[in-house]
Amino acid sequence: MSKGYNFAYLDEQSKRxxxxxxxxxxxVPGYQVPFAGREMPLPYxxxxxxxxxxxxxxxxxxxxxVIDQGADDTxxxxxxxxxxxxxxxxxTTTRTPEASLxxxxxxxxxxxxxxxxxxxxxxxxxxxxxxxxxxxxxTRRMHALGDYGAMHLKLYxxxxxxxxxxxxxxFPTLVNGRYLMSPSPIPRLDNPKLDRSPALQLFGAGRxxxxxAVPPHTxxxxxxxEDHPFTTERWAQHCARCGAGDSYLDELVIDDRGxxxxxxxxxxxxxxxxxxxxxAR
Amino acid sequence: xxxxxxxxxxxxxxxxxRPALIDVALDLWPGEVLAIxxxxxxxxxxxxxxxxxxxxxxxGAIRFDTRAxxxxxxxxxxxxxxxxxxxxxxxxxHQNPRDGLRLELSAGANIGEPLLQAGHRHYGRIRATAESxxxxxxxxxxxxxxxxxxxSGGMQxxxxxxxxxxxxxxxxxMDEPTGGLDVSVQAKLLDLLRRLAADLxxxxxxxxxxxxxxxxxxxxxxxxxxxxxxxxxxxxxVLDDPHQPYTQLLVSSVLQL
Amino acid sequence: xxxxxxxxxxxxxxxxxLNASDRRGDPATPELTVDQxxxxxxxxxxxxxxxxxxxxxxxxALAIKQAAGDLVEAIFLIRAYRTTLPRFGASxxxxxxxxxxxxxxxxxxxDVPGGQFLGPTFDYTHRLLDFSLEGEGAAPEAxxxxxxxxxxxxxxxxxxxxxxxxxERPDDATPVGDITRTPPTYPAERDVRLQALxxxxxxxLLGLAYSTQRGYGRNHxxxxxxxHGSVEVEIAPPELGFAITIGEVELTExxxxxxxxxxxxxxxxxxxxxxxxFGRGERKxxxxxxxxxxxxxxxxxxxxxxxxxxEEFVLSHADNVEASGFVQHLKLPHYVDFQAELDVVRRLxxxxxxxxxxx
Numbered sequence: 046m047s048k049g050y051n052f053a054y055l056d057e058q059s060k061r062x063x064x065x066x067x068x069x070x071x072x073v074p075g076y077q078v079p080f081a082g083r084e085m086p087l088p089y090x091x092x093x094x095x096x097x098x099x100x101x102x103x104x105x106x107x108x109x110x111v112i113d114q115g116a117d118d119t120x121x122x123x124x125x126x127x128x129x130x131x132x133x134x135x136x137t138t139t140r141t142p143e144a145s146l147x148x149x150x151x152x153x154x155x156x157x158x159x160x161x162x163x164x165x166x167x168x169x170x171x172x173x174x175x176x177x178x179x180x181x182x183x184t185r186r187m188h189a190l191g192d193y194g195a196m197h198l199k200l201y202x203x204x205x206x207x208x209x210x211x212x213x214x215x216f217p218t219l220v221n222g223r224y225l226m227s228p229s230p231i232p233r234l235d236n237p238k239l240d241r242s243p244a245l246q247l248f249g250a251g252r253x254x255x256x257x258a259v260p261p262h263t264x265x266x267x268x269x270x271e272d273h274p275f276t277t278e279r280w281a282q283h284c285a286r287c288g289a290g291d292s293y294l295d296e297l298v299i300d301d302r303g304x305x306x307x308x309x310x311x312x313x314x315x316x317x318x319x320x321x322x323x324x325a326r
Numbered sequence: 327x328x329x330x331x332x333x334x335x336x337x338x339x340x341x342x343x344r345p346a347l348i349d350v351a352l353d354l355w356p357g358e359v360l361a362i363x364x365x366x367x368x369x370x371x372x373x374x375x376x377x378x379x380x381x382x383x384x385x386g387a388i389r390f391d392t393r394a395x396x397x398x399x400x401x402x403x404x405x406x407x408x409x410x411x412x413x414x415x416x417x418x419x420h421q422n423p424r425d426g427l428r429l430e431l432s433a434g435a436n437i438g439e440p441l442l443q444a445g446h447r448h449y450g451r452i453r454a455t456a457e458s459x460x461x462x463x464x465x466x467x468x469x470x471x472x473x474x475x476x477x478s479g480g481m482q483x484x485x486x487x488x489x490x491x492x493x494x495x496x497x498x499x500m501d502e503p504t505g506g507l508d509v510s511v512q513a514k515l516l517d518l519l520r521r522l523a524a525d526l527x528x529x530x531x532x533x534x535x536x537x538x539x540x541x542x543x544x545x546x547x548x549x550x551x552x553x554x555x556x557x558x559x560x561x562x563x564v565l566d567d568p569h570q571p572y573t574q575l576l577v578s579s580v581l582q583l
Numbered sequence: 584x585x586x587x588x589x590x591x592x593x594x595x596x597x598x599x600x601l602n603a604s605d606r607r608g609d610p611a612t613p614e615l616t617v618d619q620x621x622x623x624x625x626x627x628x629x630x631x632x633x634x635x636x637x638x639x640x641x642x643x644a645l646a647i648k649q650a651a652g653d654l655v656e657a658i659f660l661i662r663a664y665r666t667t668l669p670r671f672g673a674s675x676x677x678x679x680x681x682x683x684x685x686x687x688x689x690x691x692x693x694d695v696p697g698g699q700f701l702g703p704t705f706d707y708t709h710r711l712l713d714f715s716l717e718g719e720g721a722a723p724e725a726x727x728x729x730x731x732x733x734x735x736x737x738x739x740x741x742x743x744x745x746x747x748x749x750x751e752r753p754d755d756a757t758p759v760g761d762i763t764r765t766p767p768t769y770p771a772e773r774d775v776r777l778q779a780l781x782x783x784x785x786x787x788l789l790g791l792a793y794s795t796q797r798g799y800g801r802n803h804x805x806x807x808x809x810x811h812g813s814v815e816v817e818i819a820p821p822e823l824g825f826a827i828t829i830g831e832v833e834l835t836e837x838x839x840x841x842x843x844x845x846x847x848x849x850x851x852x853x854x855x856x857x858x859x860x861f862g863r864g865e866r867k868x869x870x871x872x873x874x875x876x877x878x879x880x881x882x883x884x885x886x887x888x889x890x891x892x893x894e895e896f897v898l899s900h901a902d903n904v905e906a907s908g909f910v911q912h913l914k915l916p917h918y919v920d921f922q923a924e925l926d927v928v929r930r931l932x933x934x935x936x937x938x939x940x941x942x
Contacts, residue, residue, distance in 0.1 A: 050667070079766040084662040089908030091915065114919045118591040121915055127592070151919045169912070180895055182769050190406055194443030198428075198435050201442070204449055205432055205471050207931055213923035232923040252905050254766035270449040278926040296922055310919055342847075 053100040053133040059083055063101035063256070067247060070258035075220025076188070077171050077255040085251065092125055092150060093251030095167035099148050102163065102247075103129070108136045110144035115152035115293065115310035122150070141313050151214075153235040155292045155314040158244035160261060166229040168250040171257065173217040173227040193225050196268060204273055216275075219266045220259055228265075234277040234293050239265040282307040287318035329391065331356045331496060331529050332377070337386030339372055346372040347383065348553040356496065357527040361544035361561065363534055363576065368550040370533045374499050377531070378418045379408055390416070391496070414440050417490035417498035421505050423482035426489070427474050433460065433485055434470040440493045459488040463518060480511035484518065491522065497529045504539055516542050537580050541565055549573045606651040620644040629833075629862025630654055634903060635661025636763075636782040637668075638832050638861055655784075659904050675817040675826050679836045679859075680740070682812040683731040689738045690806040691840060697735035702811060703863075731812055738808040739838045739855070748807075748840060748853040769895045776878055776898065781859055783901030785867045791891040792873035800877045800889030804856065807840035811863055835860045837868035841876045844883060854883060 051057065066080035085093040103109065109129055113122040117139040125148060126137050138144050141156040150167040158164060174184045177195050187193065196217055203210045215230040218239065228239055229248060239246065239259060246259040259265055269275040283290045285306050292314055294307040309315035332354040339347040346369045354360055362370045375381045377388055379400060388400045392411045400408060420426040427436050437456040446452055457467040463484040465477075474482050483503060490498055503519065504512040520543055523530055534540055540547055541561055548558040549572065557570040568574045607614065621628055621644035631643040635658045643661060650656035686702025689695050742748040760775040767775060780788065795802060813833050819826040837858035845851030856876025858868035877891040878898075890896055900906060 056667075056669070079768070081764050081766055083666045084659075084904060085666070086663045088659065088911065089905045090910075090912030091908060093908075114916045119916050120591050120595055123591045123595055150915075151917075169909070180769075181899075182895070186405075190409055192409075192443070194439055197442040197447075198431060198439055201435050201438055201449065201452070202431060205434060205453070208934060209927075209931070211927050211931070213927045214920040230917075230920050232919055252909055269447075271447050272450045278923055293919065294922070295918060296925070310922075 050132050052105075053103050053129065054085075055083065055097065055100045059097075060101040063097055066256045067098065067101065067258060070247070070256050071245070071260050073224070074259050074263050075218075075224030075226040075257060077250075077257045080254055080256050082251045082254040087124070087128065089252035090169060091121060092148070092167040094249030094253075094256070095148050095150070095165050095251075096125060096128065096249075097251060098165045098247050098249035098256060099129070099146060100133075103133055103135060103146055105133075105135065107145045108138050108143055110138050110141060110147045110313075111149075112147070112152060112154070112312075113150040114295075115154070116312040118312065139313050139316075151230050151232075152293065152310060153231055153238045155289075155309070155311045156317070157238075158242055160243040162244040164244055164246050166231075166246070166248045168227065168229045168248050168255075169252075170215075171227055171248070171250040171253050171255040173215075173225050188224065191223065193219075196225060197270075200268060200270065200273075204270070209276075210269070210273065217268050219268065221263050222266075226257060226259075226265075232278055232293055233267070233275070236265075236267045236275070236277070241265075280307060284309045284315060284318075287315045289315070289318055329397070330354060331358075331391050332531075333387070333389040333397070334377070335387055337373070337376060337383050337388065339369075339376060339381065339383045345553050347376070350386070350550075350553075350555055352548060352555070352558070354497070354529055354531065356529055357523075358546065359523055359530045359532065359544045360546045360548065361532045361534060361540035362548045362550055363537060363540050364550035365535060365576075367552075369553040370550050371501055373550070374418075374501055374531065374533050378416065378499055379405075393496075414444055414493035415496045417495040419483075419486055419490055419498060419500040419503050421502040423474075423479065423486040426486040427482060429473065429475040431473070432471045433465070433474055433477075436474060436485060436489050437492050440489060444493055455492065459492055460485075462522070463488045464514070478511075480507050480515060483507065483515060487519070487522070491526065491528070494526070495528070497531070500530060500532045502534055503532070504534075504536070512539075519543055537565060537577065549576065606649075615648055617641065617644045617648055620647050626863060627652075627654060629860070629864050630785060630867070631657045631661055632861040633864050633867060634658045634782050634784065635665065637661050637665045655903050655907050659907065662904050672818055672820070674829075675819060677814045677816060677832070677834070679810065679814060679834065680737050681734045682810055682814050682834070682836075683733045684735055684810055684812040685731050686812070687732075687735060687808065687810040688806070689808045691738065695738050695741070697732065700732060704865075733812065735810075737810075737838065739840065742807070742840070742853065746850075746852065749844075749855060751855075767898060769898075770881065771894055771898060773879070773882075776894070777857065777859075777875065779898045779901055780871045780875055780878075783871070784903035784906065785864070785870065787901055787903070787906075788870040788874050789866065791877070791897060792870035794889065795873050795877050795891045800880065800887075800892040801842075802854075802856070802873070802876050803842040804873055804876065805840045806869070807838040807855075809835070809837045809865060809868065811835040811865065833862050835862065835864050835868045837865070837872040839869075839872040839876055854879070 063080060066078045070076065070078045082094065082097060085096055087093055087096065111117065111122045111126040113119040116122065129135060130137060141147070141154040144162065146163050146165070147154065148165045153164070172184050174187055174196065176199065178184050200210050214232045215227055216233050216236055218226050218228055218236060220226045228236060241262050241264060243261050245261055248257045267275040278293065280294050282294065284292065284294060286308050289309055293310045295310045297306045297308060299306050330353045335351040337347050337350040350373060362373065364370050372381065376383050383401060389397045390400055392398050393415060394411055398411055403411065418426070434453060434456040437459050438452045441452050441455065457470055460467045460470060465481055465484055474485055477485065504515050507515065516539060522528065532543060544561045546558065547561040547564045549556050549564065551572050557564060557568065557573045564573065565577055568577050621640050624647065627647055628640050628643045631646055631654055632638055632640065635643065642664065643657070646657035646660040647654065649660060684700060686704065687700045689699065739748055743750055760772060762775055762778045767779065813831045815828045816830050816832055817826040817828050839856035841854045841856050843851045843853045854876065856872040858871030858875060860867040860871070874891055874897060878894050880887050880892040881894070887893060
């Protein structure tokens with residue numbers, strides 16, 4: 046562990062401030078709580094929000110898993126895991142069931158999370174209405190008044206123009222029947238995992254300085270129409286490595302002719318299936 | 327429902343010390359069309375904006391018969407309560423339709439938005455309702471996916487009216503709805519408004535400087551000058567037999583063609 | 584302690600080693616010292632201090648060396664370091680009126696009490712590359728006696744004596760906002776705006792300032808006074824009950840005199856725009872003053888029509904640490920989201936094909 050820095054880098058005052066914001070967020074599911082984010086040694090946009098949340102709640106006995114695009118060995122996941130190894134000295138793992146704390150970018154693990162686990166999402170743009178209204182003053186009012194008709198307008202226009210909703214990822218959700226929330230840029234396949242999860246789900250946006258949360262067993266509904274229900278991604282292929290037919294697949298281009306190979310994006314899920322211990326869903 | 331829909335009394339509003347409304351009072355009954363006429367600066371638009379909650383009066387009450395809680399003084403409500411109690415009961419048609427439409431969204435989306443806000447969640451039915459309203463305001467339903475920024479001024483105004491009426495409001499406020507339109511286009515629009523008002527049993531408060539529009543559409547007429555109501559009564563009576571000198575001046579200054 | 588490691592980590596370590604070796608360059612070339620940077624690239628040091636929001640010349644010079652001259656990267660290093668420093672108090676407001684002046688000019692009067700002091704400046708140099716700098720030569724001599732002067736009465740104070748310019752109205756009842764403690768909300772007050780602009784990217788503010796001069800929110804500026812020099816920093820510890828000087832900082836201050844305004848109660852007066860930067864950041868201080876004045880449009884009852892007047896737009900995008908991070912984050916893997924987009928596009932195309940086939 047690095048000398049000269051506090052446990053997990055942040056000073057205790059900052060951690061306390063962030064934990065207060067997290068508590069507020071948990072008390073009002075889906076509501077974006079402003080917090081005085083710090084500059085971190087990693088750049089804004091590269092996970093500083095998630096890192097600040099993790100740094101504020103991690104303890105010596107925690108087991109940390111860090112993934113990016115579902116994989117433990119993508120460069121930024123490696124960089125963040127190293128950061129916590131250096132500043133907190135906690136045990137790290139690639140195994141989802143063994144982690145007490147998971148920091149993630151753009152995916153939820155395929156293996157269902159359990160009660161007692163915490164998952165921290167890295168969020169680039171926390172405001173789901175930003176596409177409609179660039180102004181913070183306007184979107185704040187819309188949330189306060191529960192004025193979300195405009196969000197369905199986007200869905201309506203998509204269906205009118207394309208015959209289907211075209212939002213591919215970061216699909217807006219209604220949390221606990223009250224607040225409209227951006228689930229972070231996870232694919233639609235992962236949205237149902239948010240709904241009534243036994244785990245605590247925390248969201249950190251460092252550059253935009255917002256924290257929000259979905260407490261365990263909270264309803265999270267992706268927006269749709271009665272006659273155009275929410276749909277998720279589907280592949281014709283199975284994972285070329287482990288054979289899974291129900292996981293999110295990465296598309297790899299393996300030669301100049303454009304030959305494709307599809308492999309599970311969740312590396313731990315794939316490894317586990319391959320090892321024959323059977324990843325529980 | 328036996329009482330008035332809207333009761334205003336003692337309404338006062340000033341901008342930077344300059345009075346815009348002085349002791350304004352009126353009653354409006356369900357299904358009534360009331361025209362407020364006067365020259366620019368008379369306070370008629372300010373009155374409309376006070377009722378709509380766009381500006382706050384200094385004194386006075388604006389009581390509206392809400393579906394949820396009966397007569398409520400709107401001036402005492404904050405924005406959240408106002409929205410909850412009024413829902414879509416109160417419409418506002420802007421003089422410039424561009425102020426009352428989302429120009430970057432399709433005509434169908436513009437009409438559908440109040441329905442979405444009211445909690446409707448069936449795409450097919452919302453779309454069908456939008457198509458039927460386009461037909462009602464004499465816009466080709468085939469243009470449902472077109473953007474209103476490509477519509478003519480008259481079409482935009484009719485779209486704005488459809489957007490306001492789709493949720494069956496009890497009262498619609500209209501600020502010079504025919505202003506800025508060609509004479510022939512105006513005539514068509516007035517005709518449409520007259521039919522809609524009759525068919526839907528809709529109460530309308532219509533602000534206009536054009537006495538001809540008032541005569542065509544309104545059951546009652548109120549004349550405003552310098553922030554005060556100087557005369558009111560049945561439209562034909564006021565226009566044919568004005569009592570107040572100012573009203574006489576207004577009426578006589580209209581060219582008889 | 585078990586740390587999960589896979590191939591990506593080795594790649595990152597190698598990339599960092601390559602970067603460090605590139606920074607050092609050819610070992611035969613003498614290594615750049617932090618001292619050399621601090622003293623001979625002083626204007627770069629000034630910028631890194633200003634936008635890093637930390638006054639320490641040596642640290643800024645170190646950051647520039649570590650960042651191989653990339654000033655925005657150096658600014659990031661300084662900001663990250665600043666986060667780790669404990670804050671033990673706030674100083675008394677510094678008095679720029681009491682500044683020991685190295686340079687002071689005013690464009691609004693031919694002469695002012697105390698005079699115009701050009702000081703060290705690139706102004707009026709002919710921008711011709713000086714090839715004699717390629718070799719090491721004799722150190723250029725400073726002319727005559729280079730003393731500083733002061734205090735000199737600010738030109739804007741002179742205007743204020745006649746009521747010709749708006750007075751500053753300090754409100755001691757309201758606590759000063761702190762953007763490092765509270766996330767910004769809009770509408771923002773002047774104290775928060777000034778803080779955000781002071782650490783804002785010089786390039787961004789320069790462009791916006793330029794736009795105001797070309798008609799995008801014109802506010803008719805004159806350079807009332809630009810002064811650069813050192814000011815004392817004082818703190819008043821509660822144990823002592825009085826203020827003591829703990830050091831000096833070099834500042835550049837720009838007071839713009841802008842479009843006059845009058846109202847029913849108030850006869851016309853000139854309005855103000857304010858800029859302040861660490862070190863010799865004159866371009867920054869001037870750009871900041873122009874943008875600062877533009878952002879006062881709302882409180883001065885002016886129509887907000889131009890980007891430089893748009894508070895939320897300017898303040899949300901002025902910080903280059905945030906901007907650089909987010910722009911460059913596009914380099915991170917986004918293949919999961921791209922796969923989701925591919926799924927949508929492929930589906931739409933299939934549906935169009937199917938429709939065509941059916942016709």
